[in-house]
Amino acid sequence: xxxxxxxxxxLPLAGFAVALVLAAPFGMAEEGLRxxxxxxxxxxxxxxxxxxxxAAAIGGAVHQDDTIETGKDGALGLTFIDDTTLSLGxxxxxRLSKVVFDPDKGNFAFLADIARGTFMxxxxxxxxxxxxxxKITTPVGTIGIRGTRFLVRIDE
Amino acid sequence: xxxLRPLALAxxxxxxxxxxEIVLLPNPDGSPSAVVVSNAGGTAxxxxxxxxxxxxxxxxxxxPVTLSEAEIQRRWADAIAYxxxxxxxxxxxxxxxxTELTPASKAMLPQVLDLIRQRPAPEVAIIGxxxxxxxxRYNEELGLRRxxxxxxxxxAIGVPPDLITVTSxxxxxxxxxxxxxxxxxxxxxxxxVR
Numbered sequence: 001x002x003x004x005x006x007x008x009x010x011l012p013l014a015g016f017a018v019a020l021v022l023a024a025p026f027g028m029a030e031e032g033l034r035x036x037x038x039x040x041x042x043x044x045x046x047x048x049x050x051x052x053x054x055a056a057a058i059g060g061a062v063h064q065d066d067t068i069e070t071g072k073d074g075a076l077g078l079t080f081i082d083d084t085t086l087s088l089g090x091x092x093x094x095r096l097s098k099v100v101f102d103p104d105k106g107n108f109a110f111l112a113d114i115a116r117g118t119f120m121x122x123x124x125x126x127x128x129x130x131x132x133x134x135k136i137t138t139p140v141g142t143i144g145i146r147g148t149r150f151l152v153r154i155d156e
Numbered sequence: 157x158x159x160l161r162p163l164a165l166a167x168x169x170x171x172x173x174x175x176x177e178i179v180l181l182p183n184p185d186g187s188p189s190a191v192v193v194s195n196a197g198g199t200a201x202x203x204x205x206x207x208x209x210x211x212x213x214x215x216x217x218x219x220p221v222t223l224s225e226a227e228i229q230r231r232w233a234d235a236i237a238y239x240x241x242x243x244x245x246x247x248x249x250x251x252x253x254x255t256e257l258t259p260a261s262k263a264m265l266p267q268v269l270d271l272i273r274q275r276p277a278p279e280v281a282i283i284g285x286x287x288x289x290x291x292x293r294y295n296e297e298l299g300l301r302r303x304x305x306x307x308x309x310x311x312a313i314g315v316p317p318d319l320i321t322v323t324s325x326x327x328x329x330x331x332x333x334x335x336x337x338x339x340x341x342x343x344x345x346x347x348x349v350r
Contacts, residue, residue: 037277037279037350038277039240039241039275039276039277040238040239040240040276041238042234042238058276058277059276059277059319075234075235075237075238076238077238077239077240078240079240079243079279079350083242083243083350085239085240085242085243087234087235087236087238087239087240088235088238089232089233089234089235089238090234092235118231118232118234118235119235120181120232120235120236120239122239122242124243138176138211139176139214140176140195140211140212140213140214141193141194141195141211141214141218142193142194142195143178143191143192143193144191144192144193144194145191145192146189146190146191146192147187147189148180148181148183148189148190148191149180149181149182149183149189150178150179150180150181150191150202151177151178151179151181151228151231151232151235151236152177152178152179153175153176153177153178153231153232154175154176155175155176
């Protein structure tokens, strides 16, 4: 029999609490909501998220706050949860600042920042349901979308 | 169309040289669309197919430019070539109060599975629906059983389970409204393939 039965009963709980505190930030970073999936890929391309940069792969997830970058021979295409499709030509860089698609609660946002490169956008449900919530910023101006397909080229 | 004055022409040439351009592409179904480009210099709207704007810098207004089809294809060759296939929604129909496909839908199933197979990293959202016969709880459950029946077929061709979602809307989202209680077109599963 243990001389300290009360501690025995408390310790596992305390351990659980510590585990919860530790798990929250890491768990969120690793399992953040998938907002899009890489569907096409050629050459060098990377996804820079909150952790280390990872090589892009077909089927790979992208999350809010990720930056997607292609090398000089790279090209890549993504499909988002609202059916937006986006493709990048070589030497391109875009950050997904905010992607929210929650039709049940009426929450929508698609905000992306282009740094450089060539892009093709085909907008999805967010541009239809809440056009004001979709904006692409570039170093030379902001693009607002009214349900459409368009191309963007930004020189470095 | 007003004629370009020398100053505007100079701005246009400068804009062309910058290499920053936005081009509106036509919608496949011909429906109207537009993009609005704004910066510290002003705002411009693109609302005709293949219309283009050049933007020299944040402080200079976007200027219309003409780009030939060939120039567009050359400058955006890779972005256009690597554009993913558009998501599609397919519908399969069921026999009254069962998870059995109608003969026509059964015949269509191989084509549906082929389409999914041909997509890169396909994500599949399956939503089950019913007609208005039966009560609410029963319909929710029947819709789910229909969706699960379709899920088994799609998993069988190798789509990873974590890329498939299955839900039921029961009789709550009919394709045909207002419908008779026994409306065959509402006994269905909608399959969105991304």
